Amino acid sequence: MIDLSSDTVTRPSKAMLAAMMVAPVGDDQRQEDPTVNALQEKVSDLLGKEAALFLPSATMANEIALKVHTHPGDEAIVERSSHFVTSEAGGPAFLSGVMLHMLEGKRGIFTAQQVEAGIRRDDPHCPPTRVVCVEQTSNRGGGSVWPLDALRGVAETARKHGLRTHLDGSRLMNAVIASGIDAREHVRGYDSITFCLTKGLGCPIGALLAGHREVIRAARRYKHLFGGAMRQAGIIAAAGIYALDHNVTRLKDDHANAKRLAELIASASNLNIDVAAVETNLVYFDVAQTGLLGQEFVNQLLARGVRVTSSAGPTLIRAVTHFDVSRCEVERAGRIIAELAQSASQSVARTAPAR
Ligand SMILES: Cc1ncc(COP(=O)(O)O)c(C=O)c1O
DSSP: OESOOTOOOOOOOOOHHHHHHOOOOOOOOGGGGHHHHHHHHHHHHHHTHHHHEEOOOOOHHHHHHHHHHOOOOOOEEEETTTTHSSSTTOOOOOOOOOOOEOOOTTBOOOOOOHHHSSSOOOOTTSSOOOEEEEEETTTTTBBOOHHHHHHHHHHHHHHHHEEEEEHHHHTTTHHHHHOOOOHHHHHOOOEEEEEEEESTTTTOOOEEEOOHHHHHHHHHHHHTTTTTOSSSSSHHHHHHHHHHHHHHHHHHHHHHHHHHHHHHHHEEEEOOOOEEEGGSSOOOOOOOOGGGOOHHHHHHHTTTTTEEOSSTTTTEEEEEEOOTOOOHHHHHHHHHHHHHHHHHHHHHHHHSSOO
């Protein structure tokens, strides 16, 4: 099976496992795990932030960031298709008691003007706006890369109004490789950063929250409170160090593979895709013209040996390239997708009632 369902399906390579086997470890709850400490320093240095905290998942990093930046009853500005909204089980409401003010972005990207307009007036009827969150790259925006001036504009506007800023950089290194711009520049001016190890970087577990020392000090308490404080976590942190040393520059292969997949998909006249919009490793396309619903298309594709997902819309499909899928498999998958689309249209035409 060619699994294009997510960049999280990768398995640790032999070399990564070897690095994990020999990692020096200690009790991370006491901050005594040397490998965890080394990873935290490596990521804070990469992002140009004062400190970083190793966590089990990017969801936990996002939710802890929100908890640190807000009080119950506050409002957070987010994009309506962001992970906070679609995929964190209502965490902002449940864990932080915050309202989400959802902006409508273009491919997940919104403007400083939208932030300005979204900030609540100082009025007892309104929840106080406290934080602005962006997602780099934007998952449901199609793996789109926020341009630097858009990121900066949002951060500056937020600061001008005394708001905190959070950047969900679960796929930050995809943005770095696609743009050729240093990670520090992407996150400059943001108070906290989620940095995930399990997406394109090929690790089995882990994410970090980076930011100012005071933000991370507060985050460490919530890590414990949320049950994320681990013991000899160096065994998994070692995978992160290995990934940062070996698996970053190769993301350009995933991006080239995604572009090739998009071209093959575009060869089917009844599949709708914007090839130019494929900037990183996520490929979204619409199957409405095949006459199938997204989930039907997913099921029929699975029967042909290709796995994709359909959760972003009734006829929208997502395919993701990653470490564990080769150029050859991408070529094969692209052809199978195009063939299924063509044959689906023909069988729909055959079964349509005569007029
Ligand atoms: C943009 C974004 N943020 C956060 C997450 C959460 O990552 P995890 O499921 O590993 O906690 C994901 C997961 O796909 C994501 O795409």
